[in-house]
Amino acid sequence: MMPKKRLLALVPEARRYMIQKVICHWLSLVAGIVLWFALGRQLQLIREKGTGNGLSSIEPTLLVIALFCILLRFVFNGWIADRGQRAASCVKVKLRSDIYAKIRRLGPSYMDVFPTAELVQLAGEGVEQLESYFGNYIPQFFFAMLAPLTLLLVFLPLSPLTGLVLFLCVPLIPLAIAKVQRFAKKLLSSYWDAYAELGDSFLENLQGLTTLKVYGADARRHEQMNAESERFRKVTMKVLTMQLNSVTIMDFVAYGGSAIGCILTALAYRAGRVNFGQAIAMVMLSAEFFLAMRALGSYFHTAMNGIAASERIFRLLDLPEKEDGSELAGEGISIRHLTFSYDGQKETLSDISLEIPKGSLVSLVGASGCGKSTLAALLSGIRDGYEGDIRFGQTDLRRASRESLRALVTVVPSAAYLFAGSVRESLREGKADASEAEMIAALRRVALWDFIESQGGLDFQLRERGENLSGGQRQRLALARALLKDSPVYIFDEATSNIDAESEEAIMQAIYGMHGSHTVLLISHRLANVVGSDIIAYLESGHLKELGSHARLMEADAGYAALFRAQESLETFGQKTKRQREEARA
Numbered sequence: 001m002m003p004k005k006r007l008l009a010l011v012p013e014a015r016r017y018m019i020q021k022v023i024c025h026w027l028s029l030v031a032g033i034v035l036w037f038a039l040g041r042q043l044q045l046i047r048e049k050g051t052g053n054g055l056s057s058i059e060p061t062l063l064v065i066a067l068f069c070i071l072l073r074f075v076f077n078g079w080i081a082d083r084g085q086r087a088a089s090c091v092k093v094k095l096r097s098d099i100y101a102k103i104r105r106l107g108p109s110y111m112d113v114f115p116t117a118e119l120v121q122l123a124g125e126g127v128e129q130l131e132s133y134f135g136n137y138i139p140q141f142f143f144a145m146l147a148p149l150t151l152l153l154v155f156l157p158l159s160p161l162t163g164l165v166l167f168l169c170v171p172l173i174p175l176a177i178a179k180v181q182r183f184a185k186k187l188l189s190s191y192w193d194a195y196a197e198l199g200d201s202f203l204e205n206l207q208g209l210t211t212l213k214v215y216g217a218d219a220r221r222h223e224q225m226n227a228e229s230e231r232f233r234k235v236t237m238k239v240l241t242m243q244l245n246s247v248t249i250m251d252f253v254a255y256g257g258s259a260i261g262c263i264l265t266a267l268a269y270r271a272g273r274v275n276f277g278q279a280i281a282m283v284m285l286s287a288e289f290f291l292a293m294r295a296l297g298s299y300f301h302t303a304m305n306g307i308a309a310s311e312r313i314f315r316l317l318d319l320p321e322k323e324d325g326s327e328l329a330g331e332g333i334s335i336r337h338l339t340f341s342y343d344g345q346k347e348t349l350s351d352i353s354l355e356i357p358k359g360s361l362v363s364l365v366g367a368s369g370c371g372k373s374t375l376a377a378l379l380s381g382i383r384d385g386y387e388g389d390i391r392f393g394q395t396d397l398r399r400a401s402r403e404s405l406r407a408l409v410t411v412v413p414s415a416a417y418l419f420a421g422s423v424r425e426s427l428r429e430g431k432a433d434a435s436e437a438e439m440i441a442a443l444r445r446v447a448l449w450d451f452i453e454s455q456g457g458l459d460f461q462l463r464e465r466g467e468n469l470s471g472g473q474r475q476r477l478a479l480a481r482a483l484l485k486d487s488p489v490y491i492f493d494e495a496t497s498n499i500d501a502e503s504e505e506a507i508m509q510a511i512y513g514m515h516g517s518h519t520v521l522l523i524s525h526r527l528a529n530v531v532g533s534d535i536i537a538y539l540e541s542g543h544l545k546e547l548g549s550h551a552r553l554m555e556a557d558a559g560y561a562a563l564f565r566a567q568e569s570l571e572t573f574g575q576k577t578k579r580q581r582e583e584a585r586a
């Protein structure tokens with residue numbers, strides 16, 4: 001298997017170390033050749049002069065050369081390992097930073113095309129396997145070409161037949177590997193599929209473990225995961241069997257080949273074409289013809305794994321990404337003929353046109369699943385791939401730099417993530433250099449300071465996901481963090497869903513307090529919260545059906561008014577049913 005050009009080009013820094021490794025390998029081989037010929041020559045002298053006359057048959061120069069060669073081999077072998085390590089660590093650092101940079105450039109939408117679990121496996125084990133491809137396989141590939149050629153040049157003047165036969169036997173190893181490769185490629189692809197599938201379900205089951213426990217569904221999932229693990233075990237065993245079988249074939253060729261070399265050398269010696277010392281050296285070097293190619297074969301399977309991983313890495317690196325363009329300046333948002341589909345078939349948003357003037361508070365309402373969050377995700381750059389136009393001021397969102405969009409727009413979702421750490425650290429995610437007074441003011445705006453103060457103030461330690469806060473407190477803290485960022489545009493996506501009335505009121509007050517100074521898009525399923533907004537956009541199945549103030553939409557008495565009345569009646573549902581029960585009893 002030839003080294004992949006694209007892979008080599010990916011980590012040019014590693015090339016230097018790989019070349020150095022091949023050179024060290026080659027020098028070590030040359031030292032080995034000299035060593036065996038020196039020892040052979042010494043044995044020849046002992047044979048000629050006999051051992052009866054003391055040390056006269058010992059040639060000190062030959063022994064010094066032999067010792068020097070042993071020392072050289074020791075040094076070169078150390079360098080070989082070192083250069084391999086360096087090449088490998090270059091590859092690890094480069095590939096992991098490339099993957100990380102790509103994910104950053106892709107932004108949050110990467111998850112649509114690349115599941116997180118697969119990404120984690122790729123950046124972890126995938127990169128490890130490529131490490132071996134660069135650190136071992138590629139240098140060995142070139143050395144495996146050089147070594148038999150060098151030995152052929154040494155053998156040719158002594159016994160051309162032995163040299164040529166040995167040389168011609170070497171390609172039997174790659175031929176055997178090539179046979180295995182056709183089968184191996186398919187097998188490795190299903191190995192990776194099974195691995196990724198297992199990783200996906202492991203991550204998902206772990207994240208949803210509490211839910212699984214609540215519904216008593218963990219045992220069923222356990223069985224499912226067992227079945228997936230079993231599939232993975234079977235395919236892993238197949239991979240290992242294939243590797244062991246191919247090692248056996250390679251050993252058969254390597255040892256069989258060297259045996260032929262020994263026999264041919266013995267024949268050449270009997271025919272008087274080589275002397276005793278040369279014959280000894282040739283016998284010892286016969287195996288060297290094959291060792292490099294055999295080692296290449298043993299790296300072959302990790303290299304195949306690396307190639308399979310690299311194809312996935314390239315699939316990730318090749319994902320189209322938005323060009324990071326100009327700065328976003330304007331704060332008013334203009335949406336024209338916006339159409340979006342998740343699957344390229346069903347339109348989730350159809351031909352939406354909406355103006356959100358600077359400093360206004362615009363609300364987006366409609367039944368569940370009508371496309372509100374999708375619109376928020378498009379405006380905040382979490383998703384792209386829409387048709388039509390979204391402009392911030394005069395700048396097209398498609399041409400905006402990610403950084404300027406991040407600075408311009410803050411999204412507050414219904415369950416914002418809170419990291420473990422102090423409240424201070426959490427708030428500083430919103431504004432890195434926020435002063436204590438600013439933080440306390442932000443917490444006051446969301447009516448959370450009294451509670452935080454009672455818990456020891458800004459040093460109060462939050463647990464992972466803010467688990468030691470109530471749902472409402474979590475949401476208020478997330479809002480305080482968002483307020484500290486003080487971006488010109490805010491999008492609140494159901495920021496008050498699933499929380500208590502007190503928290504809801506505090507949050508709505510903070511949101512309405514931004515009116516005029518910030519551009520706000522408020523998504524809320526509770527229509528009572530949107531009554532005071534400048535404009536209400538009412539969506540139905542991805543279509544913008546109604547647009548205007550609350551009073552105007554109520555007057556129009558269409559979809560929005562119907563939804564509003566339905567909610568009002570729902571809020572008095574308890575009183576009505578109580579009255580009905582009392583009437584029935586009377």
Ligand SMILES: Nc1ncnc2c1ncn2[C@@H]1O[C@H](COP(=O)(O)OP(=O)(O)OP(=O)(O)O)[C@@H](O)[C@H]1O
Nearest residue numbers: 342343348366367368369370371372373374375525
């Ligand atoms: N990641 C996704 N992939 C495919 N379809 C999606 C995805 N997210 C949402 N949808 C679909 O898009 C439609 C609109 O979803 P969206 O979340 O925008 O609705 P929504 O109005 O915010 O609903 P809700 O008020 O319940 O939050 C739904 O039919 C939903 O099934």
